[in-house]
Amino acid sequence: MRLLIWFSFLAISLSHELPSTFQKCPRKGPNFSQCSVKAVENAVRQLTRPIKEVGLPVIDPLEVPSMTIAPGNGPTKFQQNYKNMKVWGxxxxxxxKFDFDFGQKTVTLDVLFPELVFEFEYDFNGTIxxxxxxxxxxxVAIFGNKLRFLRNFFNFFPEKIxxxxxxxxxxxxxxxRKYYRVVRNRLVMEPELIKFKFDxxxxxxxxxxxxxxxxxxxxxxxxxxxxKSSYEEAFGQIFTNIFNRLLARVSIVDLFE
Known part of the structure; x- marks a missing residue:
């Protein structure tokens, strides 16, 4: 048991470089934010497979073994229990947007999704x-854009998730070596259209x-x-855990050029 713990600690303790397929941006470069937007998007595109050396799991689909959402104060007077959730998209x-304030040690990201599909097993009992x-x-729950069918013909309709x-x-x-870790997060989710189907x-x-x-x-x-706030808290923590797995393996000097 001690040997297993030691190996686990060693795996985290060893510093790794970013994968060669990940783009690095010059920390003091004049176009750092624009470069980082492209770099982060490129890295996320690759997460249809795990990148184990830096602790990154597959996020498409993102697998969530279980999740509980407390009853709301309005129409949803029931606890939402989910398990074996997979999220596609x-x-x-x-x-x-990617803003990294090195002085305040904050990161701000804005991201748009064409569609997110949540597949799960649920257990509900209450009132709506x-x-x-x-x-x-x-x-199944689908977070989609009600104008998506129009974007098949026109290119000027923005994504709305x-x-x-x-x-x-x-x-x-x-x-x-110096490292970062996330100590607090905030996520705001703004889907334009949601469709549910509970069998x-x-x-x-x-x-x-x-x-x-x-x-x-x-x-x-x-x-x-x-x-909404309960979902934001749950998924905010999920993405914080993923981010921290990367930050625990890649030192600050290796994150940037």
Missing amino acids: YSKGQFS LVLPFQGHGPG KYFFDFWLEEYTRGG NLFNGDKELGDKINQVFNDNSKEVFGDV
């Missing part, structure tokens, strides 16, 4: 808009299940808005 993010319901089984990230860092020294509601009663699914979809903005 994160590797297709289009980054429009005062309607009682219960069920457990497979489900926005994630705004803020990360607060601290600097520390390990093995004579096996009311133990498979199709008529009742279809009605509740319709209620979810007719009121998707209000349903999501009621528990």
Whole structure:
């Protein structure tokens, strides 16, 4: 057991360079932010496979073993229990902003997604808009753009699924090298359109299940808005953990040119 812990510690302690396929940007260069936008987007595109040497997992699909969302104060009077969640679409993010304030040790990212598809197993029991319901089984939620079909013909409609990230860092020294780690995060999620489909509601009663699914979809903005902060906290922590896995393996001097 001690040997296993020692090897795990050694794997984290050893400093690694960024993969050769990752772009580096000159920290003091005049176009650092613009270069970093391209570099981060390029790195994220590669995460359809794990990059184990720097601790980065696959993010497309992003796998979330379990997640619990507490009941809201409005229409969602039920606890949302999810397991075996997979999220498709994160590797297709289009980054429009990357600000790194080295003095304040903060990172700000803005990213747009064409579509995110959440597949999961759910377990719900409660009320939505005062309607009682219960069920457990497979489900899907799609965060999409209601203008997407128009963009097949026109190129000027922007993506509308926005994630705004803020990360607060601290600097520390390990093995004579300086590293960053995230100590606080903030994520704001702004989907334009959400569609839900929950199978096996009311133990498979199709008529009742279809009605509740319709209620979810007719009121998707209000349903999501009621528990939005809980989703932001959950996914903010997920991405913080991923970011920290990279930062624990790549020293500050190796992150930039």
